[in-house]
Amino acid sequence: IRSFSSFKQEYTKLNELHNVNYLEAEYEFAISSAQSAANWADIEANNDRYDLQYRTAKDERVRESHRVLDGITLPSTDDFWNYFFAPNGWRCRCNVASVLKGKFTLSDPKTAMQNGEQATTQLNKSGQNTLAIFRFNAGKQKVIFPPHHPYRKIQDANKVIND
Numbered sequence: 001i002r003s004f005s006s007f008k009q010e011y012t013k014l015n016e017l018h019n020v021n022y023l024e025a026e027y028e029f030a031i032s033s034a035q036s037a038a039n040w041a042d043i044e045a046n047n048d049r050y051d052l053q054y055r056t057a058k059d060e061r062v063r064e065s066h067r068v069l070d071g072i073t074l075p076s077t078d079d080f081w082n083y084f085f086a087p088n089g090w091r092c093r094c095n096v097a098s099v100l101k102g103k104f105t106l107s108d109p110k111t112a113m114q115n116g117e118q119a120t121t122q123l124n125k126s127g128q129n130t131l132a133i134f135r136f137n138a139g140k141q142k143v144i145f146p147p148h149h150p151y152r153k154i155q156d157a158n159k160v161i162n163d
Contacts, residue, residue: 001031025090032087033138033145036096040085040139043098047076050098051106054086057093065122066094068115073104080109084116085137092134 002010004027011023043052054072056062062070066088074080076098086094120131133146 028091029087030144032092033143036086036137037139037142037144039096040137043076043096043139046098049101050076051101051104052076052078052081053097053099053104054084055095055097062093063089065089065119066092069094069119072107072112072115073099074107074109074112075101078109078112080112080116082137082140083135084112084120085139088116088120088134089131 004024007027008020008023043050051073052075054069056066056070058070069084069088072080072084081096086092086096088094116135120134121129122131124130136143136146138144
């Protein structure tokens with residue numbers, strides 16, 4: 001992993017007009033998604049022993065929309081995790097922890113899905129949900145950026161470039 005400062009210097013060579021705040025949010029999201037993907041690999045290896053529990057950072061900076069997800073506990077095989085595995089937004093600090101089966105009461109799957117949809121819904125002036133791109137699981141789908149992220153619209157975005 002390259003430091004943000006180094007990442008920013010390389011990017012600035014390409015486009016000095018880009019807003020650094022957006023760039024930093026993208027960088028943090030990429031790191032968080034990669035960590036979540038690695039977490040998912042561990043979860044799949046041990047899914048018979050553990051359930052999963054969604055956890056926020058539990059501080060004053062947690063956005064209200066993510067508070068409704070805090071404590072959701074479901075088996076790793078539940079469909080919920082296909083769409084609402086952290087991170088679920090720009091600068092999201094939430095995570096998903098493995099917890100011993102039976103230690104926590106399981107959440108109602110239908111309510112959990114409703115809460116996930118609530119947490120990832122923000123309609124713009126055109127009525128489009130701008131947060132829907134965060135409804136994915138980086139580890140299951142083996143991607144860093146969501147399937148509908150604007151980066152995917154860039155020509156040859158699906159090619160990997162090694163430097």
